[in-house]
Amino acid sequence: MKDNLLVMKDLQNKLPNLSILLSEPLSKHTFIKTGGNGDIFIKPKDIHELQTIVKYVHTNEIPLTVLGKGTNVIIKDTGIRGVIVSLEKFNHISVNGREIHSGSGANIIDVSRTALSFGLTGLEFACGIPGTVGGALIMNAGAYGGEISEVLISSTIINGSGEIITLREGEFQFGYRNSVFAKENYIIVDAVFRLEEGDPEAIKAKMDENTFLRESKQPLEYPSCGSVFKRPPNYFAGKLIQDSGLQGTRIGGAEVSTKHAGFIVNVDNATSSDYLKLIKHVQKTVKEKFGVDLETEVKIIGDE
Template identity: 45%
Template sequence: MKLSIKENASLAPFCSMKAGGNAKYICTPGSIRELKCLLSLMKEKNERFMVLGNASNTLFSDEGFDGAVIFTSKINGIISEGRTITAECGAPLNALSLQAAKNSLGGLEFAYGIPGTVGGGVFMNAGAFGGELCDCFHTALCFTPDLEEATLTKEEMRFSYRKSILSENGYILVNASFLLDEGDGKAVKSKMDAFMSMRREKQPLEYPSCGSTFKRPKGNFAGHLIEQCDLKGYSIGGASVSEKHAGFIINKGGAAANDIIKLIDFVSDTVFEKTGVKLEPEIKIVRQR
């Protein structure tokens, strides 16, 4: 088996913010077998590692990461059986929703347009337009930290807002099954298209970003609070609060990751000073090398 491992390589091209320093190793396994092999290699060598999907919710500092970053996007098989669709960790959420529409199954329309993978989506309990992945999640096959296989049920995943047990137990998601509702394929697809149009209209998709920078605070919207504090368009270096949607911090061109992080901290501090609301980042920021 020939494993794809790049040494001391830039994370920026792999990350949706198009910023970030170098990783000691960047690995792009092409199968679950290769993923398992890499994980055991890293454990054996006592290397730190992180498993990522599309890094559409992850930002590394300019100092990078002193370990292996394993991107799963090449592990992306999807199979369907009746009302169940099972997708491997690196399958794009878009492909998963399209497969559901093709099979005339409803329940995943909201996920169309979220640029993450099944692994990152389940980890984050990704959601939009009133839906969340936990709504139709059935089971997940995972590797435990000892690389044993474990199947987790919906209850065992302990989903909450943008969170699952995977952020606590160190399990690596191998694949996930979703149980969907029988529907009308055309109606499912037109709902997906409507959601996509809303995204194009409201979100700054023309710039690299990690989507909504902050979690939705109780009873409010991060974007409203940021706008209220006159921060729309506020920039540090190439990092900017989007004029189109204040909830997004964008890379306007060549932004240093550390400027993006400084801007996230500045926005959070300013909103707290002016409104008393503490904004919590939704983005996973890897500050330490």
């Protein structure tokens, strides 16, 4: 693989205004505040810059990782090699009749608040999900009976070789916390959501109810990555962990939340290694007690 300085110079020759950070601490970009350094960290400002970066890394066989708000990732303490792209500058949101158009770096919470202010219903479920639109599409994020698959009608992506493609309804292959975007490693550039006209007071009441449920059940006072494990068929991960007596179990600074057993919280300067050891311990204990395999919902990324 090319030397990092050479990659930086090559990219700056192609895109003179591109700002590139070398050895960026990725703990600054994850919700749990852990993770090692990223070799080459870039925040492109538009689709042209993004496409140029993707074509360059494809040609030079350099690994590429996309980060949203880092609310659903654990980045290993050894960090990430190659290029890391943050799409936080792709944060536009606009409304056209019943459709909301947004960049993949916009916060899904802001998109749901925009829907409220235009009296559009369908995104109330997303009002407390702390990630970006890109992360929400990848994960088919959902809560309180709603999920992204119900409202997405199109999305522009860039594939691994740098082609720009627009996907439409019927092409998203949505499943439980899964999508064509995840399966094909597509880079999500933007999204269009189709909503229904609704009563602003009813929309607000639903969002307030969801917020109340979230605040009363989730340990929002600590850094976390949300629900660590997927819901296993016929069970609830949190209940299995609770019934295994694991709440309060701590490794280093990471602790199985005493408020919601499905969350692991960073209570005291945890490292990603603390998180990963605790995840393994929870999986082993639940398997021994109930014979159920817990699969992680959170994405574990990074290199040795």
